[in-house]
Amino acid sequence: MSLSDLRVASPAHLVAVVPYLLGFHPRDSLVVVGRREHALMFAARRDLPPADTPFAEVAEAAQHIAAVVARQAIDAVILFGYTDERSSGAALVAAVGDALLDLGIPVREQLRVADDRFWCYLCTDEGCCPPAGRPFDAEAAEIRQTAGFSVFDSREALVASVAPVESEGMRVATAVADRRLEEMAARTEAGAGPLLGEIRRAGARAVGVALARYRDGGTLDDDEAAWLSVLLAHDSVGEYALNRADAAGWQVALWSDLLRRARPELAAMPAVLLAFTAWRTGQGALAAVAVDRALDADPSLGIAHLLDDVLTDGIPPSALDRPRAA
Template sequence: MNSTDVPRLSVRSPGDLIAAVPYLLGFHPADSVVVVAMQGKRVTFAARSDLPDLREPVDSARRMAEPARPVDEPARHLAAVVARQVADRATVLGYGPAARVTPAVDAVRVALADAGIPVLDALRVTDGRYWSYLCDEPECCPPEGTPYDTGSSELTAAAVFAGQVALPDRATLVAQVAPVDGAERAALRRATERAGQRFADLLDSADVLGGRTVRTAGRAAIRVALRRHRKGERLDDDEVAWLSVLLTDLTVRDHAWERTDGRDADIALWTDVLRRAEPEFSAAPGSLLAFAAWRAGHGSLAAVALERVLGRHPDYSLALLLDDLLRRGVPPSHLDGWPAVRLPGVVRRRGRRRRDAH
């Protein structure tokens, strides 16, 4: 599941809402159930989950009357996330074939009702048409579905004007954080070997009590990286390798964390470092990218970055913390004023040098 704060968007029809969803998520959903939370007519939050892979269709009427099943767990989770938001109603949208969408949408409707959130509408969307589960009037909800055209929607134009991006699908988003390969990967591997030797030499000369040499080198590398990316420049292979190795020291990583927010340059920097770092050094830049993306309201980008990190480093604490924030639907506004504010339960390390095992 992924979620995100959203820009101020007003919807006046199901077609408007369908047009808005790809910009709320950052990509066009498929085989998904999406909950769009609203306060009045303003969208305040959107969350998405994959459709459950059901082995057999479930009759809708029976499904609404039966006790919760294991397939309802994602629905309850979505409802719990939405319940934490500023919202007084929600619309549920299912993308895909009726046999899979209907039970998922029904489950989410039940879970939202149990959470005290009225469901304004429930839609199935596929092949340029939508069907409402709550309307059976043929004048407004014909049995063959209602066609829609997102390209002609004023909301689509407004989202594009506001700089919102809707990628073709989630796979395209995943590709944005995929590691580079080929000759570029080979060059970065050699650069990382040089950086590893440089780091070992640094440890030999470091102040054993305070690790000042490592912290000083880390702060210098972070300062250069942030300055370069805020000027629209890019680090070379040796700089990326050196930064990724230095970030294994948690005091260096936390120094970078404190200086990372939701700026476009921060997202660009950590995306670049994540893609180019050797996999064993991907945990810190991937987590920093997830944090920057979350702070900017790009919950889907944060989610795919964390998937990459946790797939390789399942115990990396910062990634687990951020993954928990996303799964609980904590809004980025929770950290307005960063880094002066602190995440609950998080102690920033200072003084003694520590190197992360991941």
């Protein structure tokens, strides 16, 4: 489901749809949703600061958030504070609202959400916003049916969804793939050039098989997944795969699957490919989790740091479609 495909008819619908924009149910969070011509185009989340955070720090955070939002192609925003009973989240929500208004970006709603109820931060009419809050369970059921899928219960659950899965079959298959690469090196003409060419050709074939298989709704067996994970550790193959990464849900499924199955020291490039395809499809939270996996596997990987900067700065996927200067 694309953000731009969703239409909401009430504040309750807005609250109900947020988890589907993020991929999980937020807690103790500020969520910013951007609209353009009534379509939902952008969603971002950050932790709420502790209640005793100095105002200057809250204001600084708000300025950064507003600057990120301003880079998006939107004409209005809705702010949400996901809180518990101990904290209202009002300080950061208000500061971000003020910072956005200073940049000329209208704030249509400022809503607080706790458990299964919501309130408007600025409304004092108990007929509109009763002290006990307003339920949105009916709207949540409607959005869930429209989306056709469930979302993770928390960000921690989202992280767990791309955690390594130990498999004896993959362990054995990866050892076989290592030997296969060694044999390729042994029979290749002396010199680095011919071997790199062989690796790139093998990588192109393996990437092509994977793309075709997942596009058709299939998966890779252990031998195929292990061989691809070993080849992706080589720069030319990683670059080849990245050049073919696109905004397609089946590509997200492919690289998510390979990331979970790959041996930990081979996880960096599958994680980068997952991060890139998730970002392209508007799944920013999944992209951020994948970048973390990439940097855990290889802290020096330049493309992972670049994607981290892209996500931190809130650069939208549409930036890839903008014409470049000659």
